[in-house]
Amino acid sequence: MSRTPQDASREEQIKELEEVPEAIRVQIISGEDCDQLATACGEFGRAHTNPIPVNGAWGEFRYLNRLRCSCGAGLIFHRLGSLPVDGIFGNIDVFETVCLQGKHWDILCFHIYHPRRTSILPAGYSFSDFHPVFSKTTWAYGTNRRVSTFPWGLSPLIEMHIGGTLGPKFSRKYEGFVRDRARFRAPGSHIDRVNQVASSLRGYVTEPGTELNHASEIKQNFVSGKDSAKLTSQKQALVRAVIHGAILAISFFNPFGILIKLSILIVLLLLFGMVASSERFKGKL
Numbered sequence: 686m687s688r689t690p691q692d693a694s695r696e697e698q699i700k701e702l703e704e705v706p707e708a709i710r711v712q713i714i715s716g717e718d719c720d721q722l723a724t725a726c727g728e729f730g731r732a733h734t735n736p737i738p739v740n741g742a743w744g745e746f747r748y749l750n751r752l753r754c755s756c757g758a759g760l761i762f763h764r765l766g767s768l769p770v771d772g773i774f775g776n777i778d779v780f781e782t783v784c785l786q787g788k789h790w791d792i793l794c795f796h797i798y799h800p801r802r803t804s805i806l807p808a809g810y811s812f813s814d815f816h817p818v819f820s821k822t823t824w825a826y827g828t829n830r831r832v833s834t835f836p837w838g839l840s841p842l843i844e845m846h847i848g849g850t851l852g853p854k855f856s857r858k859y860e861g862f863v864r865d866r867a868r869f870r871a872p873g874s875h876i877d878r879v880n881q882v883a884s885s886l887r888g889y890v891t892e893p894g895t896e897l898n899h900a901s902e903i904k905q906n907f908v909s910g911k912d913s914a915k916l917t918s919q920k921q922a923l924v925r926a927v928i929h930g931a932i933l934a935i936s937f938f939n940p941f942g943i944l945i946k947l948s949i950l951i952v953l954l955l956l957f958g959m960v961a962s963s964e965r966f967k968g969k970l
């Protein structure tokens with residue numbers, strides 16, 4: 686384990702929680718301010734009994750985003766599910782990760798009820814250099830849902846999570862990373878571990894919308910704050926589609942509309958003919 690250079694300040698990390706529903710926010714803020722749980726036992730980040738302390742579900746994203754494997758690459762991730770652990774409040778979340786090089790596969794455990802993210806690392810990882818803007822965003826090649834085809838099939842979730850015009854950009858980049866399928870072959874030992882862990886998980890679901898725990902927090906965030914912009918653009922798109930449909934319907938049923946269009950077309954063709962013949966005339970001179 687090594688010390689991180691920096692992260693957002695404790696105050697900033699508490700501010701990140703503003704959009705979290707009050708009931709969960711209270712539990713997060715009043716949680717243990719620590720790098721490791723007081724009851725921690727086993728390997729940090731990998732044992733269920735020693736999960737990585739973070740501030741809420743988005744804290745998981747922000748922490749995972751900053752991890753770099755020994756290749757120096759970032760991670761693709763999804764949440765396998767959650768499970769209760771004796772002596773730990775709430776559930777712990779279990780994520781499967783693989784680096785963008787397809788080499789390093791892992792299973793990492795998180796505990797979201799802390800006012801700030803831990804400043805320590807699971808063995809084998811380093812933090813990316815802290816960036817005052819990008820290190821605070823939750824844009825990621827990951828999801829907190831379970832994706833049975835992991836590491837493929839994340840595009841719609843990435844787009845939904847990021848939204849706006851950045852969503853498709855991120856998912857295209859992700860598609861580029863996972864295009865070479867042969868590179869993403871999980872070792873047998875990792876597959877065994879996933880199967881073993883999966884059998885003990887709660888909220889081990891394949892259908893979106895049935896997740897347990899803090900899924901409601903994520904959904905709340907989708908319809909509040911930054912995602913409201915996405916909803917507004919969806920509404921605008923709907924309004925545009927309705928207007929286009931109406932125009933099409935009117936022009937289809939309105940014979941005058943067709944007549945007007947035909948006369949415009951004829952005038953344009955005549956103009957084009959005039960220009961073309963004058964060009965030819967010039968050419969002869």
Ligand SMILES: [Zn+2]
Pocket residue numbers: 754755756757758784785786787788789
């Ligand atoms: Zn790697």
